[in-house]
Amino acid sequence: MFNPFYFCKNLILKVYNSISAFHSLTKTVITLGTFDGVHVGHQSIIEKLKACSFGCNYESVVLTFFPHPRMVLQQDVSIQLLNTIDEKALLLDRFGVDNLIVHPFDEAFSNLSAEEFVRQILVDKLNVYKIIIGYDHRFGKNRTADINDLVLFGKKYGFEVEQIGAHEIDEIAISSTKIRSALSDGNITLANQFLGYAYFISGEVIEGKKIGRTIGFPTANIQISEDYKLLPKKGVYVVAAKIKSTLFFGMMNIGTNPTVGINEQSIEVHFFDFNSDIYKERLEISILEYVRGEQKFESLELLQQQLEKDKVFSLEFIRSNESNFI
Incomplete structure (x- = not known):
């Protein structure tokens, strides 16, 4: 069983504080999101990421952002998160991810068009072979692009797109809500059940x-x-x-x-x-x-x-x- 007390102090996971700091000579398999809590729903995505990267001998990458986009776009300074950045790194290391990129989220980044994000970030900077992403993911300036646009960009720029289905995404959202609610109620048993640690x-x-x-x-x-x-x-x-x-x-x-x-x-x-x-x-x-x-x-x-x-x-x-x- 996964023992939550034995975190490795010397991380095998490589952590980068910006996209520009990351360099890989091999192709990468990428997923992106806040991954707050790195709970059992997130862990199923990480397993897909690891299986694909291991199968083709490519690097696995989790791309996340800090501050949380809501802190920047909605000026929501009251947001409470399940993990600090360091805690998230500990968990992703424990679950076997190769690389974590924590990119500063700001107005300039939010103003990238969908194609600029794909070409400049995914292709030119991250050398993407495959991206694993939620069916409801929206990206680019004003969040105008969706999974269908990403599939088209994949064909244009030569990378694969794997959708995470509606049922799995809904379970992730429900789990996050239940974890926060359980912690607020002191129901540690339920929170830990959804977290998996x-x-x-x-x-x-x-x-x-x-x-x-x-x-x-x-x-x-x-x-x-x-x-x-x-x-x-x-x-x-x-x-x-x-x-x-x-x-x-x-x-x-x-x-x-x-x-x-x-x-x-x-x-x-x-x-x-x-x-x-x-x-x-x-x-x-x-x-x-x-x-x-x-x-x-x-x-x-x-x-x-x-x-x-x-x-x-x-x-x-x-x-x-x-x-x-x-």
């Missing part, structure tokens, strides 16, 4: 208020620098992370610490059987199960008592699901 957050361990250690629950405070990263519902979760090549389990609180009156949102993880200095370490925290919602307690003593109950619940969950973490 444990939802995770990435961030640096920073100095905190150190209140947890006074009640026997020292925590690692995680700072996420990307404000567009979607966080699950406030509350307590069972989590896991690989620290210095060892897998540790723990419980995480996302919230504002109402019991101590801090009122600033924080992400704090208490790892079981762990006592090392990890300040400034960057961790991927995999979220395994929802424990309870955020609560305000009348005293630190009552908070400590609840944390002991949370720990019992967490350890029982880990023990019951141990076979999934091999």
